[in-house]
Amino acid sequence: IETVVYENSVTASKAVAKEIADLIKVKQSQKQPCILGLATGSSPKGLYAELVHLHKEEGLSFKNVVTFNLDEYYPMEPDSVNSYVRFMKELLFDQVDILPENTHIPDGTLTKAEIAQYCSQYEAKIEVLGGIDLQILGIGGNGHIGFNESGSLQNSKTRLVALDHTTRVAASKDFLGLNNTPRTAITLGVKKIMEAKRVILMAWGESKSNIIKKSVEGAVVSQVPASYLQEHNNATFILDKEAASKLT
Ligand code: F6R
Numbered sequence: 001i002e003t004v005v006y007e008n009s010v011t012a013s014k015a016v017a018k019e020i021a022d023l024i025k026v027k028q029s030q031k032q033p034c035i036l037g038l039a040t041g042s043s044p045k046g047l048y049a050e051l052v053h054l055h056k057e058e059g060l061s062f063k064n065v066v067t068f069n070l071d072e073y074y075p076m077e078p079d080s081v082n083s084y085v086r087f088m089k090e091l092l093f094d095q096v097d098i099l100p101e102n103t104h105i106p107d108g109t110l111t112k113a114e115i116a117q118y119c120s121q122y123e124a125k126i127e128v129l130g131g132i133d134l135q136i137l138g139i140g141g142n143g144h145i146g147f148n149e150s151g152s153l154q155n156s157k158t159r160l161v162a163l164d165h166t167t168r169v170a171a172s173k174d175f176l177g178l179n180n181t182p183r184t185a186i187t188l189g190v191k192k193i194m195e196a197k198r199v200i201l202m203a204w205g206e207s208k209s210n211i212i213k214k215s216v217e218g219a220v221v222s223q224v225p226a227s228y229l230q231e232h233n234n235a236t237f238i239l240d241k242e243a244a245s246k247l248t
Pocket of ligand 1: 038039040043044137144145
């Protein structure tokens with residue numbers, strides 16, 4: 001696993017945006033789609049702002065980009081203020097020239113009976129396109145990636161999961177209290193994340209420093225799903241100084 005430390009999250013996010021822009025352009029020149037795996041939450045906000053900037057100021061086109069988001073709360077209506085559909089539209093999709101039909105986010109409106117088949121179709125769509133070229137990740141305080149919480153297996157598939165209490169507490173400020181915070185979510189499984197050709201995990205701030213140390217320097221254990229990335233051959237943790245502060 002590679003770790004790269006930046007002075008702050010702004011410079012770090014710009015570097016990640018540059019890598020993504022370069023990949024999009026290489027794929028364009030090859031007349032190939034560029035398959036991106038995307039995350040929500042606070043960590044990638046600066047990245048999406050920079051990608052929007054590159055589109056508006058430097059003409060970066062997303063016409064050949066296909067995206068698959070990691071997760072969505074369940075149940076969740078797409079037009080709800082807290083939906084990841086809304087997050088992605090506001091911060092990225094509605095501000096660039098990506099084709100709406102090329103964006104994919106797990107559907108929070110399914111019935112329980114529909115979820116299993118939907119999840120295998122979500123994975124099949126990724127496979128048909130040849131897999132994820134570049135996967136963006138944040139990390140939960142407990143080491144979750146996507147909503148693969150502690151205990152998620154390395155070969156876990158896309159599925160409905162129960163959110164950890166700590167994850168719900170972190171989300172509860174957006175939902176105006178724990179009682180309104182969803183208990184479940186649909187997440188891409190660890191297996192598809194590990195199959196991505198390139199993985200970039202971004203983490204900012206002192207509050208992530210302990211879990212970053214465990215994930216990078218600790219044992220590879222299901223308790224800390226981000227530690228699985230030690231076994232990925234092209235994964236980089238992009239950190240600010242604070243998030244990296246406990247690394248030896
Ligand atoms: C979001 C996701 C989560 C977040 C993680 C960190 O799509 O998959 O794993 O990346 O909870 O969230 P922030 O960035 O808000 O600290």
